[in-house]
Amino acid sequence: xxxxxxxxxxxxxxxxxxxxxxxxxxxxxxxxxxxxxxxxxxxxxxxxxxxxxxxxxxxxxxxxxxxxxxxxxxxxxxxxxxxxxxxxxxxxxxxxxxxxxxxxxxxxxxxxx
Amino acid sequence: xxxxxxxxxxxxxxxxxxxxxxxxxxxxxxxxxxxxxxxxxxxxxxxxxxxxxxxxxxxxxxxxxxxxxxxxxxxxxxxxxxxxxxxxxxxxxxxxxxxxxxxxxxxx
Numbered sequence: 001x002x003x004x005x006x007x008x009x010x011x012x013x014x015x016x017x018x019x020x021x022x023x024x025x026x027x028x029x030x031x032x033x034x035x036x037x038x039x040x041x042x043x044x045x046x047x048x049x050x051x052x053x054x055x056x057x058x059x060x061x062x063x064x065x066x067x068x069x070x071x072x073x074x075x076x077x078x079x080x081x082x083x084x085x086x087x088x089x090x091x092x093x094x095x096x097x098x099x100x101x102x103x104x105x106x107x108x109x110x111x112x113x
Numbered sequence: 114x115x116x117x118x119x120x121x122x123x124x125x126x127x128x129x130x131x132x133x134x135x136x137x138x139x140x141x142x143x144x145x146x147x148x149x150x151x152x153x154x155x156x157x158x159x160x161x162x163x164x165x166x167x168x169x170x171x172x173x174x175x176x177x178x179x180x181x182x183x184x185x186x187x188x189x190x191x192x193x194x195x196x197x198x199x200x201x202x203x204x205x206x207x208x209x210x211x212x213x214x215x216x217x218x219x220x221x
Binding site: 095 | 143146157158161205214216
């Protein structure tokens with residue numbers, strides 16, 4: 001149990017376009033999901049905490065208007081990178097909380113050209 | 114905020130050797146978690162610890178929740194090539210914090 005999926009697994013987009021990434025908990029309900037960003041050879045950087053039915057909580061320095069998060073159901077959270085720029089290229093990983101444990105998705109590699 | 118110090122940053126070992134890594138914090142945590150991340154994939158939960166002093170095994174992996182609640186270690190016995198990856202500790206107190214990771218390389 002505790003499987004989390006992400007879609008797409010990789011995406012290439014042009015600068016100025018928006019990209020939506022989906023995170024789903026497949027076999028459990030998650031009131032809380034998290035979005036992370038990871039640069040090569042670095043640890044996970046928490047971007048925001050997504051709570052079902054309420055607004056996401058963003059970490060300091062993360063632009064909420066640029067990284068739109070929607071947690072519309074207990075099994076789905078989405079991250080939309082708006083007006084993407086090359087510096088937004090990164091590995092984005094979501095996780096879903098079950099108790100004190102977090103279960104991670106496989107990640108989405110975003111490349112902005 | 115609560116910070117985790119994970120060490121070592123990297124390890125190069127021979128297949129068959131045992132490995133030990135640890136995380137320490139200046140703050141108390143209620144839960145310690147250990148994850149492994151393979152390249153290009155999300156972290157996978159290896160072991161979860163909930164009580165001070167708890168010692169838990171998962172196959173060749175053993176982890177302990179320190180008595181002071183400020184540290185945890187992970188041991189891997191008889192390493193094999195597929196143990197290669199980055200190991201992250203995570204502590205849950207006011208929120209979840211991650212260590213910087215230990216990059217493990219196993220030479221056959």
